[in-house]
Amino acid sequence: MATPSTPRPRTSTRDPEQLRARLTDWIDGWLPGATATGLTVPQSNGMSSETVLFDLLHADGRVQPCVLRLAADPDAYTVFPRYDMARQYRCMELVAAHTKAPVPRLLRLETDPAVLGAPGFLMERVDGRVPPDVMPYTYGGNWLHEASDAERAELERASVAILAELHTAPVAEAAFLRSSAAGETPLRQHVNEQRAYYAWVAAGHPASPLIERAFARLEQLWPADEGETVLSWGDARIGNVIYQGFTPAAVLDWEMAALGPRELDLGWFVFLHRFFQDLTVAFGQPGLPEFLDRQRVVAQYAQASGHTPQDLGFYTLYAALRHAVVMLRIGYRQIHFGEALVPADPDKLIMHRDTLEAMVEGRYWN
Ligand SMILES: Nc1ncnc2c1ncn2[C@@H]1O[C@H](COP(=O)(O)OP(=O)(O)O)[C@@H](O)[C@H]1O
Ligand SMILES: [Mg+2]
Incomplete structure (x- = not known):
């Protein structure tokens, strides 16, 4: 993370x-x-x-x-x-x-x-370069931002192909990843685990109205068909890949791995780019608006895997919600170490609050 x-x-x-x-x-x-x-x-x-x-x-x-x-x-x-x-x-x-x-x-x-x-x-140790988080690759002055559109398109295509490839791992061998949370399906268990994580983060603090609205909205958007269960990488994003040139050379950071629908990784992959992109735009810069486009990523995944992703509205909202819980934890951590003051409204700790709110209200993707 x-x-x-x-x-x-x-x-x-x-x-x-x-x-x-x-x-x-x-x-x-x-x-x-x-x-x-x-x-x-x-x-x-x-x-x-x-x-x-x-x-x-x-x-x-x-x-x-x-x-x-x-x-x-x-x-x-x-x-x-x-x-x-x-x-x-x-x-x-x-x-x-x-x-x-x-x-x-x-x-x-x-x-x-x-x-x-x-x-x-x-x-x-694998040689290569990683798209930076700080300052995010959507800002200028890093190798990915300086690359040509064609090079970024190649990196995008190859990265989505890696997601499809990871999802071929045999789930029968991955029993150690099974969730112990209650729930009828792996997705239900996954969301219940996130609810427990949120309860852990919020313990001793006021509840986050926005996160609670987002959990409620998930229920309304719940997929009718959860599809096949795969090994989900978890923190599935280009910032966790080492590239040689524009080709993935190593997939890192497996601490959020789980069993669940393919779209868990796709939603996270698309949302985490939007997170950086929206922050960049909020700071008055164009960022990389064409990069990792949701529809194109879905089409590329379908081509690479033979499975057409479904319910991306649900899964991108879920990613934004999960990231909000992490942001809340990071905010409380800064407060704990005396690096920040407690805001009256806990939702102020969620850096992508506007994005999450727009997703909850169904006006984010146009
Ligand atoms: N096997 C590896 N080879 C080269 N660099 C690595 C390797 N594993 C981690 N790193 C470096 O450490 C950074 C953080 O690793 P990562 O697994 O993403 O953990 P986290 O994001 O939780 O700190 C990576 O961005 C990369 O620069
Ligand atoms: Mg990482």
């Missing part, structure tokens, strides 16, 4: 020297003689799980660039209530084993929090 365009709130800080020592001990346990060098925490780090870059120096002198993902520090007022690193690891393993979607090569899972200070996993 990322924090678009807010001043970057603090991440939990773990002592890098201590981490380096722990990492070296850990590696020595399964790769005797190897050491960790050049430990860095990247600038574009999100606020949930922590990402640490380093080089694995093998006993024979070979250097292997690596990325360590660690579960967020529970004392740091985390964005999500849980960080299940084993679940993410297994998800990436499954995608790597059964699809052609590119995921970073996995090296090791560590579930014991005592070893590295938190559960985590190690993967290979």
